[in-house]
Amino acid sequence: MxxxxxxxxxxxxxxxxxxxxxxxxxxxxxxxQAARFLPLVGWIIGLIGATVYWLAVQVLPxxxxxxxxxxxxxxxxxxxxxxxxxxxxxxxxxxxxKAQVLAIMKDSRIGSYGAIGLVLVLLAKYLALANLAAGxxxxxxxxxxVAHSLSRLAAVSLMAVLDYARADDSAKSAxxxxxxxxxxxxxxxxxxxxxLLLLNPREALTALVLxxxxxxxxxxTFARRLGGYTGxxxxxxxxxxxxxxxxxxxxxxxxx
Numbered sequence: 001m002x003x004x005x006x007x008x009x010x011x012x013x014x015x016x017x018x019x020x021x022x023x024x025x026x027x028x029x030x031x032x033q034a035a036r037f038l039p040l041v042g043w044i045i046g047l048i049g050a051t052v053y054w055l056a057v058q059v060l061p062x063x064x065x066x067x068x069x070x071x072x073x074x075x076x077x078x079x080x081x082x083x084x085x086x087x088x089x090x091x092x093x094x095x096x097x098k099a100q101v102l103a104i105m106k107d108s109r110i111g112s113y114g115a116i117g118l119v120l121v122l123l124a125k126y127l128a129l130a131n132l133a134a135g136x137x138x139x140x141x142x143x144x145x146v147a148h149s150l151s152r153l154a155a156v157s158l159m160a161v162l163d164y165a166r167a168d169d170s171a172k173s174a175x176x177x178x179x180x181x182x183x184x185x186x187x188x189x190x191x192x193x194x195x196l197l198l199l200n201p202r203e204a205l206t207a208l209v210l211x212x213x214x215x216x217x218x219x220x221t222f223a224r225r226l227g228g229y230t231g232x233x234x235x236x237x238x239x240x241x242x243x244x245x246x247x248x249x250x251x252x253x254x255x256x
Contacts, residue, residue: 036156042148042192053066053068057133085238090107094111
């Protein structure tokens with residue numbers, strides 16, 4: 001049990017900017033094992049976002065409450081996944097060969113594709129959540145809790161199917177390339193889908209189907225362009241899946 005708790009803290013320490021206990025011993029091997037807890041990290045980030053939204057909306061307009069919620073989750077993760085999305089947009093948009101795409105993605109500078117991609121994905125998230133908040137606070141809170149966990153399961157799913165695309169990457173990054181075992185994938189799947197119980201059946205099914213579509217799209221795209229995935233690809237998949245889940249919940253919620 002102590003080992004599992006330590007792995008959870010390692011996942012928190014790597015995938016977020018949240019403080020972790022000093023006794024947690026980091027190692028590349030443990031980081032690879034900690035990926036199983038990525039959807040559970042999504043629980044925590046989703047809970048932070050939902051809590052900030054609920055507190056803020058008591059005294060502020062919905063629009064400002066949503067901006068504060070989004071800003072808080074971005075701060076809590078250090079824009080970890082947003083950065084991966086921007087790098088992936090730059091790489092796939094500006095590169096032709098695998099080598100070119102990987103080189104662009106590794107560049108710390110953001111280009112036109114990345115900037116446009118960030119603006120569009122953040123704007124789309126905001127608009128989707130704002131429409132969910134039109135009549136009640138619960139749909140937004142449920143959507144945040146579901147999307148942050150289920151979208152991270154989408155990222156873990158890529159690790160279970162694709163190979164790591166960078167052969168000469170650092171040990172720290174390569175440790176994330178470890179393929180999860182069946183038991184680890186099962187644990188991640190359980191943590192990723194459990195929050196769907198917060199939704200009605202139509203909303204849950206729509207969110208699940210759209211997440212599966214995003215996973216298939218990401219696998220096909222990254223396999224064709226890169227022959228595998230990188231850490232940036234995982235972040236991009238999380239962002240697209242999160243947005244797709246918001247859209248799915250909104251579409252199902254609007255039709256009821």
